[in-house]
Each structure stands twice: as C-alpha cells, then as structure tokens.
Amino acid sequence: MLIDLDLLYTWGAVAKEYKKGEIIFEEEGIANFYYQIIDGCVKMFNTNDKGKEFTQGYFFNGQSFGEPPLFIDERYPSTAMAFHDTTIIKLSKDKLIRILDEYPSIQKQFLNLMARRIYSKAKTSKDIINQNPAFRIIAFFNTSKKNKEGEKELITYTRQEIANFTGLRVETVIRALSRMNTEKKIEIKNHKIYY
Amino acid sequence: MLIDLDLLYTWGAVAKEYKKGEIIFEEEGIANFYYQIIDGCVKMFNTNDKGKEFTQGYFFNGQSFGEPPLFIDERYPSTAMAFHDTTIIKLSKDKLIRILDEYPSIQKQFLNLMARRIYSKAKTSKDIINQNPAFRIIAFFNTSKKNKEGEKELITYTRQEIANFTGLRVETVIRALSRMNTEKKIEIKNHKIYY
DNA sequence: CGGTTCCTTGAGGATGATCAACGAGGGTGG
DNA sequence: CCACCCTCGTTGATCATCCTCAAGGAACCG
Numbered sequence: 001m002l003i004d005l006d007l008l009y010t011w012g013a014v015a016k017e018y019k020k021g022e023i024i025f026e027e028e029g030i031a032n033f034y035y036q037i038i039d040g041c042v043k044m045f046n047t048n049d050k051g052k053e054f055t056q057g058y059f060f061n062g063q064s065f066g067e068p069p070l071f072i073d074e075r076y077p078s079t080a081m082a083f084h085d086t087t088i089i090k091l092s093k094d095k096l097i098r099i100l101d102e103y104p105s106i107q108k109q110f111l112n113l114m115a116r117r118i119y120s121k122a123k124t125s126k127d128i129i130n131q132n133p134a135f136r137i138i139a140f141f142n143t144s145k146k147n148k149e150g151e152k153e154l155i156t157y158t159r160q161e162i163a164n165f166t167g168l169r170v171e172t173v174i175r176a177l178s179r180m181n182t183e184k185k186i187e188i189k190n191h192k193i194y195y
Numbered sequence: 196m197l198i199d200l201d202l203l204y205t206w207g208a209v210a211k212e213y214k215k216g217e218i219i220f221e222e223e224g225i226a227n228f229y230y231q232i233i234d235g236c237v238k239m240f241n242t243n244d245k246g247k248e249f250t251q252g253y254f255f256n257g258q259s260f261g262e263p264p265l266f267i268d269e270r271y272p273s274t275a276m277a278f279h280d281t282t283i284i285k286l287s288k289d290k291l292i293r294i295l296d297e298y299p300s301i302q303k304q305f306l307n308l309m310a311r312r313i314y315s316k317a318k319t320s321k322d323i324i325n326q327n328p329a330f331r332i333i334a335f336f337n338t339s340k341k342n343k344e345g346e347k348e349l350i351t352y353t354r355q356e357i358a359n360f361t362g363l364r365v366e367t368v369i370r371a372l373s374r375m376n377t378e379k380k381i382e383i384k385n386h387k388i389y390y
Numbered sequence: 391c392g393g394t395t396c397c398t399t400g401a402g403g404a405t406g407a408t409c410a411a412c413g414a415g416g417g418t419g420g
Numbered sequence: 421c422c423a424c425c426c427t428c429g430t431t432g433a434t435c436a437t438c439c440t441c442a443a444g445g446a447a448c449c450g
Contacts, residue, residue, distance in 0.1 A: 046321045054324045056317055068317075071310035077317040100306075104299050111295075111302060114309035115266035121316040122251055122263075122272040126241045128320070129249045129362040131407090133438080158396065167324040172438055174398060191397065191447075326439090328406080353428065367406055369430060386414085386429065 001062040002036055002113070003099070003106060005089065011099060013091040018082035024066075027079045031069035034096040037061055040086025044078045045164065055165040058083065058144070067110070070096060128167060133176035134185065136166040141186075141195045155193040196257040197231055197308070198294070198301060200284065206294060208286040213277035219261075222274045226264035229291040232256055235281025239273045240359065250360040253278065253339070262305070265291060323362060328371035329380065331361040336381075336390045350388040 015038060018024060024035065027046060035042075042065055044056040056078050059065040069076055070093050091099075100107040120143065127139035140162060141155060157165075163173045177193065180186045187194040210233060213219060219230065222241060230237075237260055239251040251273050254260040264271055265288050286294075295302040315338065322334035335357060336350060352360075358368045372388065375381045382389040 048325050052325075054321055056320070068310035068313045071307050072314060074314055077314055077321070100303075101299075104296075104302070107299070107302060107306060108295075111306045111309060112266050114306060114313060115263040118263045118309060118312050118316065119267060119269055119272055121313065121320070125251070125316070125320050125323070126249055126272070128324070130243050130247075131362075131437090159398095160396075167326075169439060170396090171398080171440085175438095178398090326405090354430095355428075364407060365428090366408085366430080370406090373430090 002064050002109065005038070007099070008036070008089055008091055011091060011095045013089050013095075015087055015089045018086050018088060020082055020084050020086075022082045024080040024082065024088065025076050027076055029076050031066065031074070031076055032093050034064065034070060034091040034093065035066055035080075036064040036089050036091075038087040038089055040088070041083040042080055042086060042088070043083040044080050046078050053164045054167060055161070064113075068114070133166070133168055133172055134180050136168065137162060137173065137176060137180070138185070138195075140165050145195070152187060152194040155195055197259050197304065200233070202294070203231070203284055203286055206286060206290045208284050208290075210282055210284045213281050213283060215277055215280050217277045219275040219277065219283070220271050222271055224271050226261065226269070226271055227288050229259065229265060229286045229288065230261055230275075231259040231284050231286075233282040233284055235283070236278040237275055237281060237283075238278040239275050241273050248359045249362060250356070259308075263309070328361070328363055328367055329375050331363065332357060332368065332371060332375070333380065333390075335360050340390070347382060347389040350390055 013034075018040075024042065025031070025033075037059055039061055042059045044059070044065060046054045046056065048054070066076060066080055068074075100110065124139070124143065128136055130136070144155070144157070145153065155162075159173045159177070160170050162168075163170045166173070168176075177186065177188065181188045185195075213235075219237065220226070220228075232254055234256055237254045239254070239260060241249045241251065243249070261271060261275055263269075295305065319334070319338065323331055325331070339350070339352070340348065350357075354368045354372070355365050357363075358365045361368070363371075372381065372383065376383045380390075
C-alpha cells in the first residue's frame with residue numbers, strides 16, 4: 001500500500017469503480033490525476049498503427065500507476081485500462097505534489113518506487129531484445145510470478161496477453177509453449193499453463 | 196548538472212578519470228557508489244551468452260548514472276563503461292542517502308530524474324517492439340538528437356553502436372540505412388549519417 | 391444451447407540473422 | 421613518405437525463424 005487511504009481521503013481523493021475494459025487514461029492524454037488501486041488490476045499498453053498491442057505492465061492492489069508524467073509535465077506515454085473490474089482512488093496532481101512536499105518520507109517512498117520500476121524495465125528490455133520466444137516468455141512468467149521460489153503455479157494470462165507483453169504473435173506463443181511443454185520447461189494441463 | 200560539485204566534494208566525493216573502454220561497474224556487481232559525470236560519456240549495456248550486446252543508454256556531462264540500485268539495495272542490472280575518456284565524481288552510497296535526507300530539494304530532483312527515465316524507457320521499449328529496422332533506428336536518432344527541431348545533424352555513432360542500441364545486427368543496420376537514404380529519410384555523405 | 395472468447399494447426403512468405411569476403415579510411419612507426 | 425594495421429563499412433548468398441492468413445476446434449457463460 002503506497003499512500004495511506006485515510007490520508008488520501010483527507011486531501012479530497014475520491015474512489016471510483018472501473019468496469020473491465022474501461023479506459024482510465026489514454027496515450028497522449030494530459031496527466032491530471034494520481035491513481036492508486038484499491039482493488040483490481042490495471043493494464044498499461046500501447047497500440048501501434050496496425051492495431052498491434054504492446055503491454056508495458058500490469059498493476060495490482062495497493063499499487064499506483066501513471067505517476068511519472070505527473071512529476072515531469074509530460075503527457076501519458078501509454079494507455080491504462082481496467083483489466084478486471086477495479087476500484088481506484090483518484091487525487092488531483094497538485095494535491096499529490098503538495099503531499100510529497102509535506103511528507104518527505106512519502107517522497108522517499110516514491111523515489112524508491114521509481115527506482116524499482118527503472119530496475120525492472122532495464123531487466124525486461126534486456127530480456128526482450130534477447131531474441132527467442134521461449135526465453136522471453138519465461139522472463140515474463142518470472143516477473144508475474146507470485147511465489148518466487150517453490151512449486152509450479154497457474155499462469156492466469158491468455159496466450160494473447162503473453163503475446164502482447166513479449167512482442168510476439170499469438171501463434172508463435174502457442175507453438176513456443178507446446179515446445180516448452182515437451183521440453184518440460186512448463187506444464188500444460190487442459191490448456192492451462194503451469195510454471 | 197545534478198548535484199553541485201562543491202557540495203559533493205564537501206561530503207568527501209572524489210573525481211576519477213576513466214580511459215575509453217574502461218569498466219566503471221559490472222552487471223551483477225554490488226552498488227556502493229554514486230557516479231556523476233564531470234566530463235565525457237558513459238555507456239550502459241548488457242551482454243548475452245553469445246556475446247551480443249544490448250545498449251541500455253548513454254550518459255553525458257552533468258548526468259548521473261547507476262543510481263536505481265543504490266535506492267533499492269539491488270545489484271547492477273547492467274555494465275557501465277567509459278565510452279570516451281571520462282572524468283567522474285564518485286560518492287559513497289551512505290553519503291548520498293544522507294544528502295538526500297538532508298536536502299529535500301535534491302531528493303525531489305532525483306524523483307523527477309527517475310520519472311523522466313521511466314518515461315523514456317516506456318517510449319523506447321514501445322518503439323523497439325514495433326518490429327521494423329527503419330522505425331527503430333529513427334527512434335534511436337530522435338532520442339540522441341541534440342537540436343530537437345531544425346536542420347539535419349551528424350550522427351556520431353558507428354553502425355555497430357546503432358545495432359547494439361536497436362537490437363539489430365550491423366548488416367541489417369547498414370542495409371536499412373541505405374534504404375532510408377534512397378527514401379530520403381536520412382542523408383548519407385561519405386559514409387557519414389545526417390538526420 | 392448458442393454465442394463469445396480463446397486455443398490450435400498448417401502452409402507459405404517475408405525478413406532479419408548468419409557466414410564469408412572484401413573495401414576504405416586513419417593513424418603509426420619505420 | 422610509404423607500408424601496415426586496425427577499425428569501420430559494405431555486399432552477396434543462404435538459412436532460420438517468426439509473421440501472416442486461413443480455417444477450425446474447445447471451453448466457458450448466460
């Protein structure tokens with residue numbers, strides 16, 4: 001949980017529910033609000049001229065998203081969409097900036113958060129460049145895995161979502177997955193993927 | 196210029212010169228220092244199993260680099276190397292953290308810096324995924340361009356460097372460039388690229 | 391039970407990677 | 421001044437891989 005909910009409400013934040021598939025903000029839109037997820041999941045992505053989608057990342061309970069443009073007066077580089085039904089608390093940009101100025105410890109938290117994001121992005125782009133479907137897919141699974149070490153867990157993303165995240169095509173993902181299955185890198189039971 | 200040099204020296208920072216090609220820190224190394232470039236250029240990159248290189252970015256005069264791991268206690272995700280002869284001022288991690296705690300305005304600057312990095316990384320990975328050599332190369336040129344709008348300027352990177360940054364191979368870059376030349380997207384005079 | 395959404399398979403084509411040479415320029419030392 | 425070396429740029433041929441297009445099949449949900 002990033003900023004305390006009570007604090008946010010004190011400063012005039014408002015909770016809003018978004019239905020699955022609803023757009024929260026769009027690429028090139030002006031950044032006016034701070035968003036923090038109370039419950040649900042948000043996907044950030046870009047779409048190119050030919051409608052091909054690239055997923056920048058997923059955000060879950062207690063996480064905030066879309067903050068960088070607030071700090072540097074830029075427009076949104078990507079679109080944010082509710083991936084499931086999601087409740088989000090919204091605070092105006094000015095108020096967020098004022099909170100950061102008043103609470104240095106919160107500012108520090110945000111610095112750490114941004115640092116962590118850069119760190120992951122560096123790791124991810126390194127992996128994506130590394131041509132090779134299986135490798136990219138594994139890298140994606142690793143970032144999305146809940147229980148780090150330990151037994152196999154169900155992957156809840158569709159093959160299309162995996163494709164969007166890895167920059168591959170659905171068919172390529174499917175073929176790579178079945179190859180990985182026979183090579184025992186993953187397990188597929190009844191179309192469900194375990195890793 | 197990020198942190199004032201006098202301030203850094205006051206806190207015990209030391210300037211050091213690195214010769215072209217010299218390694219400043221290595222992937223997976225422990226992060227103990229804050230680095231700020233006084234003069235020169237630094238390249239951050241990863242190398243995969245087969246020796247293929249992926250350039251994460253270049254850093255120039257007045258910029259700092261390799262900070263994220265300092266904030267989150269991780270190891271370096273990439274290697275940093277002097278791209279030309281470069282003078283760098285080094286400060287220990289603890290001292291940096293203490294500076295940030297004592298000067299909230301500096302902490303804020305770092306927050307803005309990290310936000311800007313995330314913003315660029317988002318733009319870059321979007322572009323790289325967008326299969327198409329010409330597109331990737333143009334995206335790289337745009338980020339490295341000094342005078343934003345305006346007339347053509349000389350690209351000072353070798354074709355190998357362009358390849359490393361875009362995740363392509365040298366030959367592919369060369370062929371793409373000459374196609375872009377005939378299509379007038381760029382200009383090549385005497386092997387030199389203008390964009 | 392009908393309609394979505396997701397998954398699967400095959401055939402064919404496009405494109406970037408790979409391998410192998412060679413060319414061109416710049417700097418250095420004899 | 422010239423020969424040599426080293427880095428960078430260039431070209432062609434071939435190969436592997438992923439994309440594209442097309443057509444179904446399976447699972448899930450109201």
